[in-house]
Amino acid sequence: MDLIRIRNVEKKYKNGVTAIYDLSLAIEKGAFVFVIGGSGSGKSTLIKMLYREEKPTQGQIIVGGLDVAKLKNKKVYKLRRKLGIVFQDYRLLMKQTVYENVAFALEVIGAPKDEIRQKVLKALEDVGLKNKIHNYPEQLSGGEQQRVAIARAIVNDPKLLLCDEPTGNLDPEKSMEIMQVLDDINKNRGTTIIMATHDKEIVNRMKKQVITLKDGHLVNFKKKGTYNNEAV
Amino acid sequence: MKLFRMLGRSIRDAFKSVIRNFSLSLASISCITITLIIVAVAIIASLNVQNFTKEIEKDLTIVVFLDTDATDKDVEDVTEKIKKIQNIESYTFKDKVEVKEQMQLESDVFNAVLENWDVEESPLKHTFQIKVKEVEKISETATKLKSIDKISVVRYGEGMVDKLINAFSSIEKVTYGIVIALIVVTIFLIINTIKLTIDARKRAIGIMRLVGASNFTIRTPFIIEGMVLGLLGSIIPVIFTTYGYLAFYEHFNGYLFTKLIRLIEPEPFIYTTSLIVVGIGIMVGMIGSASAVKRYLKV
Incomplete structure (x- = not known):
């Protein structure tokens, strides 16, 4: 289809x-x-x-x-x-942690906390960043930042x-x-x-x-x- | 559930933003405070003026004297004609005898003089006391009455009343003008404050858009922020209104200058006024932020 x-x-x-x-x-x-x-x-x-x-x-x-x-x-x-969208320039919130950046996508659509936690961890696992959830974007390499952006794009199961x-x-x-x-x-x-x-x-x-x-x-x-x- | 959750997040964001942009927030709050103090004074003044104009209006009567030689038939005719005038609320008729009795009651001097006059030789006249519906048209009504046959004199304290009503209504207009101008200035200040906080969060807003936040979600924190600014700005004006008016009322014992001008009793007047002041504060904050957001978010 x-x-x-x-x-x-x-x-x-x-x-x-x-x-x-x-x-x-x-x-x-x-x-x-x-x-x-x-x-x-x-x-x-x-x-x-x-x-x-x-x-x-x-x-x-x-x-x-x-x-x-x-x-x-x-x-x-x-x-x-x-849908999820990923850009060349990542577009992350620099003052928020990796976890918060990904969770942001679900927070603004009003998802409950438990669901947010579960989905964010799954998405970060899928992009291989589960061990860096408390880091800030500045502490990550470009590739890792892009993976955070991808996690944010897929966290909503688009x-x-x-x-x-x-x-x-x-x-x-x-x-x-x-x-x-x-x-x-x-x-x-x-x-x-x-x-x-x-x-x-x-x-x-x-x-x-x-x-x-x-x-x-x-x-x-x-x-x-x-x-x-x-x-x- | 979802709505409450979103609202909770919005309120949290709004307070964060007020604190983060503290100096600018303070500027807006002070501007709202000054505006609202003047608004409060204007409200108190104009409500008092209204109250007191109404009191005067209530007491305002036209007195009509008939010709001394008016017969009972004439009285009947005049009554019919008075009934036909539209602006007349009610009337009472007093014939010579009643007028005499009333005057005798009013003072001992009159009593002594009038006692010896019988009805035939009395110089007193039949009178009508007339209340009008609309005080603004009182002089018009008086002219109509004057033109009725057998009516000799029409009195309603014309000069003084007209001047008083005119003076108060122009004072009211001026205060309204000032209040509106101040509110407009305040709204612009709030627009600028909110714009700055939006600028600081432009990136976040862009991302919110991308991940599917509805306009409602994006807008609400800013509108709540405006309302919070309005609310904070109305604290001092409310205190000022409440205690200021109480002190004012006590100081003048409830009357301004003469017994003619009675002030509105403080309770519940100060509460409703405070409520109006808070309401205006929040409204101004909301309008300011809503228009700032509208321009910036191309929603």
């Missing part, structure tokens, strides 16, 4: 730049999909439209049964509760995990660690993962589905793709 269905989507920014032209595709539940393309190819815009940070100017986006384009600002939280260049700030070794964590989440939790990246190495090694964008056009959607230089 398809978790995401995108139909004839176009995104034109207010400054006149068109980031996405007439994009149609479907992503099935449990998939692991890379979105690749050079800068300005529209991959970030695509991710942003999936969590309704940006609205498509035309077309339809369905995520987990929600019509994202028609979602009112007030109701965006309903979508956000169904169906979909969106990653916008999650390894952009990390060296190749740490990047592969992160990929391992994401792969485990995809396999063990069944979470659908969509990851925008421009890291060839990762894409070629992981052998996952690949969406290739160029200048806002869909070039390719391969089941077991590699990073093709010519296409980009």
Whole structure:
């Protein structure tokens, strides 16, 4: 079954730049999909439209049964509760511990304390940081900070995990660690993962589905793709 | 359950924020305090003025004297015509004899002089005492009465009453103007305070958005913070109102300058006034923070 269905989507920014032209595709539940393309190819815009940070100017986006384009600002939280998001810059609260950072995601949606504790510990275990729950982000390496961010993104058991260049700030070794964590989440939790990246190495090694964008056009959607230089 | 939990967290965050941005919070609180003191004075003054205008209005009567030669038939005619005037609440008629008796009761001198006059040669006139519905239209009503045949004189203490009512209503307007201006200034100050606390927590708000906090959840701590500022700002004004008015009332023994102006009794007046002051404080805080949040969170 398809978790995401995108139909004839176009995104034109207010400054006149068109980031996405007439994009149609479907992503099935449990998939692991890379979105690749050079800068300005529209991959970030695509991710942003999936969590309704940006609205498509035309077309339809369905995520987990929600019509994202028609979602009112007030109701965006309903979508956000169904998905987790990971960024290049981690976006952690520096004055709070690892545990508190992950728990924050459940606190703001009003979860009871016992449930928070149980889910936070499970998520931190999944990313391999159970021994660092009382540390502050500053005391962790970049890779570890990103794993905290991933734990926060999955703590709510989302169906979909969106990653916008999650390894952009990390060296190749740490990047592969992160990929391992994401792969485990995809396999063990069944979470659908969509990851925008421009890291060839990762894409070629992981052998996952690949969406290739160029200048806002869909070039390719391969089941077991590699990073093709010519296409980009 | 969930709502209480969220509310608890919001209140905790609000107090944290007030303490964390203490100097700015203090500025807002002082501004609210000053505003509310003036608001309290204005409320006390205007309610007292209202109270006392009403008292005067209650006592305000138009006295109508008929011509000395008015017959019983004339009296009947005049009565009919008075009934037709809309602004008239009630009237009482006193004929010459009654007027004489009343005057005799009022003073010994009158008693001695009037005793020897019989009805025929009495210079006294039949009178109507008339109460009006709306005091503002009293002069209009008086003019209408004056135009009725056989009515010779109409009296209602015109000059003094008009001036008094005018003076008080303009005082009221001025105080309302000042109060509104002060409230607006205070709201702007609160908007700025809350904006700063929002700035400090922008990162957290961004993350809250990402992980699916509803606008309600994001907004509530800031609105509660505004209400807390309002509440803290109303403490001194409430004390001021309560004890200030009590002292004022005692000092003047319940009357201002003359027996004509009676002050409102302190209880329960000071309690309701305090409640209004606290209410305004909280409202101002809430409005200020709500509009600050609205602008900043693009909700």
